[in-house]
Structures are given as structure tokens and as C-alpha cells.
Amino acid sequence: MSNTKPFLNRYQTYDFVNRNPVIKNKVDVSHGTVLYMEGVSISFDGFKALNDLSLYINDGELRCLIGPNGAGKTTLMDVITGKTKPDAGSVYFGQTIDLLQMDESEIARAGICRKFQKPSVFEKLSVFENLELSMQSNRGTWVALFASLNSEQRDRIDEVLEIIGMTALRFQSAGILSHGQKQWLEIGMLLMQKPRVMLVDEPVAGMTNQEIDRTAELLLSLEGKHSVIVVEHDMEFIRSIAKKVTVLHEGSVLTEGTMDEVQNDPRVIQVYLGE
Ligand SMILES: Nc1ncnc2c1ncn2[C@@H]1O[C@H](COP(=O)(O)OP(=O)(O)OP(=O)(O)O)[C@@H](O)[C@H]1O
Ligand SMILES: [Mg+2]
Secondary structure: OOOOOOOOOOOOOOOOOOOOOOOOOOOOOOOOEEEEEEEEEEEEOOEEEEEEEEEEEEOOOEEEEEOOOOOOHHHHHHHHOOOOOOOEEEEEEOOOEEHHHOOHHHHHHHOEEEEOOOOOOOOOOEHHHHHHHOOOOOOOHHHHHHOOOOHHHHHHHHHHHHHOOOHHHOOOEHHHOOHHHHHHHHHHHHHOOOOOEEEEEOOOOOOOHHHHHHHHHHHHHHEOOEEEEEEOOOHHHHHHHOOEEEEEEOOEEEEEEOHHHHHOOHHHHHHHHOO
16 A cells, blocks of 8 residues: 555645634524623723623624713724734623634634724725625635626625615716715625624714615614624614614723613713713
């Protein structure tokens, strides 16, 4: 028997090469919670941006996160997505996936994605092509643009176009979309990857009132299918989508409840008046 191993054929791909190590284990939500943050603290030069923060997000929930400037809202998103590692505490995706052991790209591949405030669509490409490019795949950008789509992929793009209300704009070049439309397209680009959790930081900043209403509808329509955490300063908008609202202050959860409950909470009023 020869002990020399055969050379691999470079025209072939091999299953044993795990090119995209995704998730070590499946997201376990058997207790209904998709995200656990416990005792999370992080300091920047001695300043506690998050201070013993604990927060639980239910699977499929739309959660609103409010709080004055500097309360730690964006830092909280940085910790969930792996951009920043906390000094203390634990952060779990479902009951078993320790996010603190994973880097940013592993966390994104596991199904937690984030929408930044500034839309970053490919201006020269059409709405459809932008969605096509965001499809979860091992393919490089070049291949993704020129390879043909299978019917399942086409269906997903159609479905997302419908969700973001941009079916009629599918061939429009993204560069000439309005600010609001770009934001929806970017939400659509995230949806192409079928994320389990979506973090959305200040989605309606700079939008017209009509665009804000449409964004509220869009985010509400995601409830149950994805877990969404929305950070926003526009209280009217928050009121229009809110079920449960978490108020952050000085890096900790000040209170949680319905919009009416938190708005009538004297501590919340105090915190906002003191701004
Ligand atoms: N990388 C960093 N280096 C130093 N300080 C930071 C860093 N990131 C955040 N901070 C500080 O932590 C605090 C919380 O900031 P964060 O951006 O999380 O607040 P926020 O609630 O998102 O506020 P806003 O509503 O203004 O967006 C702020 O005082 C900020 O200056
Ligand atoms: Mg912020």
C-alpha cells in the first residue's frame, strides 16, 4: 500500500474544506430568548460606556432602545456585533453561542447583522443588483455579478423587493434613489442574508415624515420573522412601532416597559430633562 497521498485536483472542490465556517452550533432559542447580555461593562479611558448592563431580547421581537446622547446605545450594538469586546459580562446568541468568543465576521455569518446610519448602497448598480450582491454566498463579488441566479435566489430577491416596497424600482439605479429609498434598500440588502437578529441605529434620521411612516411599516412587518433592535431619538417614530421599550442611561438599563410606561416614569423624565 502506498503511503503517499494523491495530489488534490485543482479543478475540483472538496467538501472537507470548510470555506465558510458558519456556526458551531444552531441558535438555541428553546427558552424564547435570542440574545442574552448579562453584566456587560466596558470603559474607555476610565469612562464607563456600558455599566453592568443586562438585556434579553426575545426571538422575533421588535425592541426599541432609547436614551439620551452618550447613554451607550451604539456601544451596545458594537458589543453585540463584535466590533468592541467588553471588559466584563457575557453575551450569548441563543443559549449556546458565546458571541464574545467570535470575531465580527463570524458573528455576521452566524446571523446577526447591523444597519449603520449612513446608507452604503452601490450607487452605480440597480436596486436588483444591489440585492443580488448581498446574497449570502461564498462567491466573490465578481462571480456574484456574472453568475446566473437560480430560481430560489430570484424568488428571495422578489420577496425582499416586496417587503421593502421597491418592486417597481427594481431596475432603477441606486444612485438616484431618495435618501429614504436608499435606507430601505439597505435594509433589503441585510434581509437577503436572512438574518436572525438585525440591529438598526437611527434609521429615520434625515427622512421626510412620509418616509418615516413607511419605515415604521417596514420594521413592523419584520416582527416575528427576525429579531430587530431599533435605536432612535425620534420619539414619535418609536411610539408608532414600540411594543417594549428599553431606556438606557449612563451605560445601564434605567427601565423597560411600554412606551406609555417609560414616558411616564419620573426617572426617565428626569434623565431627558437633564440632557
Ligand atoms: N471607541 C470609543 N472610545 C472612547 N469613547 C467611546 C468610544 N465609543 C463610545 N465612547 C463613549 O461612550 C459613551 C457612549 O457612547 P455611545 O456612542 O454608545 O452613545 P449613544 O447612546 O449611542 O449616543 P447617541 O445617542 O449620541 O448616538 C460616550 O460618552 C462616548 O463618547
Ligand atoms: Mg449612537
